[in-house]
Amino acid sequence: MPTLADAIERLVAGNREYAQRAAEADPNAFVELSKGQAPEVLWIGCADSRVPETTVCHCKPGDLFVHRNIANCVHADDLNAASVVEYAVAHLKVKKVVVCGHTKCGGANAALGDADLGQTLNTWLHPVRELRRKHKAELDRLPDDDARAVRVAELNVQQSIDVLKQHPAVKKAATDRGLTVHGMIYDLGAGHLRLLEESGRKKGNGLWSPT
């Protein structure tokens, strides 16, 4: 019978294997990583265990600077996410910011109703629940809760992007050096990423640039 300690042993063994394989594939791998990081992308995603960004994007260590929280929210008053954005955009000078929501998101699903999740989570998800109220008519027309949760996830990504656009570092980098912000939805059932079209924009390629 597996014990609590076995679960930790597994991570340690997994890490040893990772280190060995990485060194075999490229003897210089860790020498390069030790020198520093220069990621091109800041990834803001959900904490959900089923959306590990580096695996899903088939990327390598060093490619994506990462912030993950419940339901990939960027709230205007949240210092945690704002600090990540500041560091990634103003200091590391990433070229893109990606906000990625996903299907079957527990956060988006919880936002479809007003069940009491405790004060902490109620407060965190309040802006997402407000989105649901604001778009009630549209959501009511959808066939089922799965579809409604996906739509809420999309609206939430869009809202996070709206907040990001107001971040001083993002504003400045967008004007000075062409930083772009992108919205995506990861489809858990297919394993596919889908780029969100920005509503109200004619040539919606998901890219946002300052006007």
Place this chain on the structure above:
Amino acid sequence: MSGNTEEPKDLRKYLQQSHDRIFDNNRKWAEEQKAKHPEFFTKLSAGQSPEYLWIGCSDSRMPAEAITGLEPGEMFIHRNIANLVCNTDLNVMSVVNYAVRHLKVKHIVVCGHYGCGGVKAAMTPQDLGLLNPWLRNIRDVYRLHEAELDKITEEDKRYDRLVELNVVEQARNIIKTAAVQQSYAKNQFPIVHGWVFGFHDGLLKDLEIDFEGQLKSIQKIYNLTMV
């Protein structure tokens, strides 16, 4: 407008290319997974029940699932600048709350890394604007361990030690939450661990935090077990 506007076309093209790469890579990965395990995505769709919560640095060089060899679905993940756990931060507190009370994770790993840019920035006597309040938490860790750190004369060694002490303090901050104390009293889990990742060899170092001992020591002042 200023800066790179003289070459907007090239820049656009370049950005579009690295953008396409993400999608190409993603398609490739999804196909490989489906070929290897046809049920892979259907099973994931059904729900998550991760055993671990990982709180790590945002640093691009330490993707949690890759460096621990875990599959999608196994680890709930929060990452921020310098893997901090501040009790007034609704963002990280929501993650801990959800992972402990709703997902019932068995282990929580706080993982820092040597050479952390956030920790280094906090050791720099400089106004960093918006980052000041966040990095202030690391300066407070220094103050808690001032005597020990001041004794280390070599700057790199002092900085490595601050990285370790920061992990221990953040692990203690997790133990101080009502969610962890109440769950542990009832279920004997989660256990909180403190680790540091090294880029020079790709290995994780266990700081061997004595969970029970730490829990006892914080509960003298921070006991929130009673509902």
